[in-house]
Amino acid sequence: MKVLVPVKRVIDYNVKVRVKADQTGVELANVKMSMNPFDEIAIEEAIRMKEAGKAEEVIAVSIGPQQAQETIRTALAMGADRGVHVLHDGVVEPLAVAKMLKAIVEKEGPTVVILGKQAIDDDCNQTGQMLSALLGWSQATFASKIEVGDGELTVTREVDAGLETIKVKTPAIVTTDLRLNEPRYASLPNIMKAKKKPIEAMSPADLGVDPTPRLATLKVVEPAKRAGGVKVADVAELVSKLKNEAKVI
């Protein structure tokens, strides 16, 4: 089976993000960019499926600017076989991404698509679910364990109450949670090999998708600074403050 893994180029998780002075977004100039950590986990899982003989090919897909190719190369250096790059500058929203991925899925015919549960930049947590709906495939989100069976996957999911284990029929969509695996180091030989692996380039138009955003960002602001706490003398003062200042009771 083929496994398709979408990978997103995001601000590195170590970077302290700053809001742009004009409040239109966050500062991207001189900022280190990396693969979304949940997507790294997705790539790792796909490569493990291949190493276990359960998958024949791992395809990494990225939608984004020219530099998104680097994100694909990172996936190739970890062990993915080939890449698909949909060149697009500017914002793409989850629905547009899901539509483009649907077109790529129809072209490539994977049995499983593994996505990060969310990207750490916009934290949408929508693309996997939308793709599942558009394709009419089963979905298993927030996976912390995946077992590949015959025509089905057994997936352990991290839910509020604990762990839930479900069986889904393939083809299926899986989204990864943090504890699914620990992504590997790209080894030096694999980094060298990645240079020679093919990346197919295309545009949203080639996939018949209009990526124009449907949402307008009004402004982006820093979270309010946490104000220092105050000590109250007694219960009466506390109740009075909650009632009159905080107005919560």
Place this chain on the structure above:
Amino acid sequence: MDFSIDHETRLLLETVKRFVKTELQPLEADLDRSGTLPPETARAIFEKSKALGLYGMNMPAKLGGAGLNAVDMCLVEEQTGQTSDILVRRAFGNVYEVLLACDGARIARWLLPAVTGERVCSIAITEPGAGSDAAGIKTQARRDGDGWRLNGQKHFISDGEFSDFFVVSAVTDPDAGARGISLFLVDKQTPGFTVGRNQPMMGLRGTSHVELFFEDVALGSENLLGAEGRGLRLALETLGRIRLAHIGARSVGMAARILGLMTEHARARRQFGQPIGDFQMIQSMLADSAIEINAARLMILNTAWEIDQGLDPREKISMAKTYGAETYCRVADRAVQLFGGLGYCQDLPIERFYRDSRITRIYDGTSEIHRTVIARGLLKDGPDFIARH
């Protein structure tokens, strides 16, 4: 002038950085305390690194190395330098480029096993009576039929306890001065060759530094490395690049790690009701460290670039080695000061960095010898080499 680093190199740096941080740095404290790296730990880090293709990265690809150029190698060494010497040796290998002078049967016997890490090599030039004056050695190799008889003594030979073979300098023509010195490949188990005691050091705990004794050691013609009488030249030609990477780049790497800790501490430590980073004298320590690290780094990378262009930047190697080492020492010293009592206390790694830093101004050519090289270059050819174009 393009200072960008290509994506493959960045990926490699990420891998090395993560390896150093997760696999090696956690071993440092125990290693420093006990003074020894358990053989099973040494084996484990070697195997992990080897599986990632990170052993012997400076060696040519056709021999099984990574074939990194000097610039990339220096960038990698900035990362490897951020941990203890012996961990770098076991994980990544100090595979000396002088071994590339191996030819014929020497390739299979010494060069290839050194590249794979199957056999480890130390360089043995220093003697009790010959440190900076490498031409003043007393160890002698006399012709004996087709081969040689080796007699003499070496000391301070880094990693000698662990190494399987040694590149040993010896006088082959006592009347020819520096041109009468040759290099020999000497296996540890050769009869007449004994490894003496480990000479305990101020820092670099875990790395052995040993005495070597040669008593009428019988060597064959195959033990000679390079041409007879060309030993010192061969050593100087090939150790330059190593010096730049092992001392210069690793020093910059460690200095940067220390500056990271200093910065964190300056933000978190509060005295007189404010973070100590608010005090200008602390800021001055931080800023001077950053300036010097940046300068040393650019010096090293520029020198490496000249090596990759096929130039012979020997004075620049001396500048980069000296400035890198002295920067590391100054930064480590400031770190002790900035951390105060905590910096002097063995509960934190700062005092270890301070001890480890000190040798960099001494080994691989003292700061004084390198300044002599720079001054001689200036007096002979003028200052044009500084801004070659």
